[in-house]
Amino acid sequence: xxxxxxxxxxxxxxxxxxxxxxxxxxxxxxxxxxxxxxxxxxxxxxxxxxxxxxxxxxxxxxxxxxxxxxxxxxxxxxxxxxxxxxxxxxxxxxxxxxxxxxxxxxxxxxxxxxxxxxxxxxxxxxxxxxxxxxxxxxxxxxxxxxxxxxxxxxxxxxxxxxxxxxxxxxxxxxxxxxxxxx
Numbered sequence: 001x002x003x004x005x006x007x008x009x010x011x012x013x014x015x016x017x018x019x020x021x022x023x024x025x026x027x028x029x030x031x032x033x034x035x036x037x038x039x040x041x042x043x044x045x046x047x048x049x050x051x052x053x054x055x056x057x058x059x060x061x062x063x064x065x066x067x068x069x070x071x072x073x074x075x076x077x078x079x080x081x082x083x084x085x086x087x088x089x090x091x092x093x094x095x096x097x098x099x100x101x102x103x104x105x106x107x108x109x110x111x112x113x114x115x116x117x118x119x120x121x122x123x124x125x126x127x128x129x130x131x132x133x134x135x136x137x138x139x140x141x142x143x144x145x146x147x148x149x150x151x152x153x154x155x156x157x158x159x160x161x162x163x164x165x166x167x168x169x170x171x172x173x174x175x176x177x178x179x180x181x182x
Contacts, residue, residue: 005108008142008174012134013106017073017096020085025071025096031138033067034168037160040073040099040109040132044080044087045122048151049131053088059157060092066164075099075128104129110149135164143167143174 006012015027015038027036039056041049053072063070070093074081081097084090101111109132114124133155135144144163146155166172 005147006134006142006145007177007179008144009177010142011140012136012142013103015073015096015099015103018078018098020078020082020090020095020097023094025073025094027136028138028140031136031140032069033138035067035138035143035164036069036071036136037063037164038071038073038132038134038136039093040104040107040129040134041084042112042131042151043074043076043125043128044084045118045120045124045128046151047118047120048154049074050084050087052131052154053084053090053093056157057088057090057093059161062161063164064092066161066168068164070094071096073097073099075101075104075125099129101127101129107132107134108145108147110147133160135160137174141174 017025019025056070060070072093073096076097078097081095085095110130111127112130114126117123130148131151131154132147137143
């Protein structure tokens, strides 16, 4: 059973996860000045995720200069989360692990089952969440969200950076909030 989609301008589900640096990420406790960019990734087993997070790390200073905190999140174990953080040389991106599949579903993420060993020789977990990218305002409401059923064709960080800059400069509202009759 799939959860209902999150709505812009409404509160997102809570997050309280361990980080690979020994701290915790608690959504809303210490938000970015303008936004938190939450990047839910499949896990260490996914070579596309590693490439995606490498690009996010490369652009981390650009996001930071716009008041955006970056958090990459997976349901991986601590060991696998730390391995991914090391693989992408995470310093500007906080890497959280231990996301429960129940929480993933609350965020509207798709859940997949293992198909075995991936192309890079790492075993997939029995179950894991598929990718999602969310931009959350400091008040805990959703500004932007995208979820996927597969690791391919994700939102590009350069495009998100431009969208964030536009949103900040033009005070552009979160869109897609209408829930009335159609």
